[in-house]
Amino acid sequence: MVCTVTTAKPVRVRGPYAKSAQRWTEILEAATTVFATHGYRGGSLRDISRQLNLSLTSIVHHFGTKYELLEAVLERADKTVGTGFAAFDFEADCAERGVAVATMERVRTNLERPELLRLLAILAAESSAPEHPAHGWFVNRYRSKRAALAEAFAFDQAKGRIDAVRDPELLSGSLIATWDGLQLQWLIDPSTDMERGMRAFFEWAIPEALPRGDEATS
């Protein structure tokens, strides 16, 4: 009897195994591609398990339910890809080099991860219906990311990188909007020139923010 008085059960709770972490990310990766190609409702746990030569029950053992899997996938995608569709975590970058150049770089690197972008795009749209399981998640995400970007713009203003006249809130919402919109066009038709579109946004909205104006666009 270890616990002498309390009624708490002497549950010897053990942590996960060593290789569990790897399985965890394996499942997350597979789930990401499945949800990204079939959507949340369209993608099945069995699809994911088949893609891993794994049992269905294993993946529900790690993540108790389908929705919890989705949440984990979203969290991970949001962190690793941090881009349009409400995902910004590059505040350090913004502070150092300014929102404009940080954004342009992020746009460029994200061109190599279409699956994650597609996932966020599909789920953002799917979850816009209030009954969708992930509705609250995306509401919070967009709110916080918009606020974070606005703060970054304000910081740019404080550093004198962009004109103090501009409205950081308006800039934030507009930047996210064109980012998301261009990304959608690019996902549908990869011949879309995302970089050009994003550069145009900055040239139009914050011409003083870009390092050198190759303003041969318009």
Added chain:
Amino acid sequence: MVCTVTTAKPVRVRGPYAKSAQRWTEILEAATTVFATHGYRGGSLRDISRQLNLSLTSIVHHFGTKYELLEAVLERADKTVGTGFAAFDFEADCAERGVAVATMERVRTNLERPELLRLLAILAAESSAPEHPAHGWFVNRYRSKRAALAEAFAFDQAKGRIDAVRDPELLSGSLIATWDGLQLQWLIDPSTDMERGMRAFFEWAIPEALPRGDEATS
């Protein structure tokens, strides 16, 4: 014997009944809201039939298959709502009053049809995966709408409404992008101010296009 020689069967093909047209649109309407809340793969024919106190088989009688239903729904939504998410049919309006004011008006009126917008948003994202049944449909849609908008911008230039220096193609893609993006934010969180965002786009990208500059935005 009406047909004397040909081997054609004397099939007395009759047209649809009188009330069939109404049923047709009833089904389309229900299907629209169902697909708009659950997506294409998530929405079921039975959901639609239940919502109409109708039999499942009736709706497959009118539209042979689920995908054909979707196509009809998309076509109808595209025509009636004509807006972001690649739907422009207001070329007359554009020619008469210019792209900017026509767009702003369309943005305003579309605020009252969230279901159709949500439908187009969800399906545009869903269909970005090449295997999606509606992929081709959306590729064509975006292509043609972007071209149409670019033409409208070029017409505005010819009429002297906007500066000839601007690139109609770039403007077209960017306008659609911010339109789609803002609409997504608005669908997720209705407190988003779409009108302000759209006005900002024109003030930044084509300041000479708006009738009077209430440029108190930034």
Added chain:
DNA sequence: ACCAAACCCGTACACATGCTACATTTTGCG
């Protein structure tokens, strides 16, 4: 080495799906 927990699997259940016969009623032209 022991043993309980973590892991993994097979099976099964209750339900939902798109679609297909087949039967029945309703409609509208001849």
Added chain:
DNA sequence: CGCAAAATGTAGCATGTGTACGGGTTTGGT
């Protein structure tokens, strides 16, 4: 009116779904 086509309905099929349960195997702390 009559009759065939349209419209609607009932039942069912084959498949797929998320989740629950029980029984194995592996792991790692004691």
